[in-house]
Amino acid sequence: MMASRVLVPGPLRHKTVVIADDSVVVRGLFARWLGEAGHFHVVAVAGDGETAVAHATRYKPDVMVLDLDMPGVDGAAALPQILRESPRTGVLLAATLNERNTRIALECMTKGAMDVVSKPDSRSGMTLSLDFRSEFLLKLRQHRPGCGKAWVPAAGGRPGGSAAGRPGQSAPAGLGDAALSRDRRLYRWAARRRQGAVRHRRGPA
Structure with a gap:
């Protein structure tokens, strides 16, 4: 009688990560968080976009x-x-989000960025913010290889419209619900940033 084989799952492969930020403090902080979280392997860091491109090509x-x-x-x-x-x-x-960066981030989402994480305004805020750390790690954990496809704004620039940007036009292959999900998430995120900016300008009630 042939004994049945028991399949034992192998160890999970760590996700490889490149960190591109002009602040050596931020690079070190992100690398430490990823190391402590497990399942991530930082293969390189970059202080400018040109080096980031080189690392993408190599790693x-x-x-x-x-x-x-x-x-x-x-x-x-x-x-x-x-x-x-x-x-x-x-x-x-990853960016400290003001009006300019919010607009640029929206444009980058249409060009293939998978998501955005808003840095606290100060270095100390970044170091001490458990919410920021949790959001940063969650978004990296949720990534699936090959998901870095362009987010396409809904019709009229509002969530819930056509994923391809015009009524009646279907989303490109592979986007579908993912595009709409990123659509809604990004608009919620931008709205929160706008509300925060308004409260900051008005000052405490």
Whole structure:
């Protein structure tokens, strides 16, 4: 009688990560968080967009954390090059979000960035914010290889419209619900940032 084989799952492969940020403190902080979380392997860090592109070409990481504000080639300019060199890399944008960066982040989502995480306004706030750390790690854990496809705004620029941007036009292959999900999430995120900015300008009640 042939004994039945028991399949034992092998160890989970750690996701490879490149961190691109012009602040050495932020790079170190992100790397430490990923190391403590487990299941991540930081293969390289970059302080500018040009180096980020080079690392994408060399390492083909599962995920890249990409700062929008960097000297020389910034995150927005580097994004299309990164995805061209490594199409399966998921790019998580990281930025202190003001009106300008919110607009740029929206544009980057249409070009293939998988999501955005809003940095606290100060370095101490970033270090001490458990909410920011939890959001940062959650978004990296949720990434699946190959999901870095363009988010396409809904019709009229509102969530829930046509995923392709015009009434009656279907979403490109592979987007569908994912595009609508990112659509709603990004608009909620932008709305929260606007509300926070208004409260900041008005001051305490």
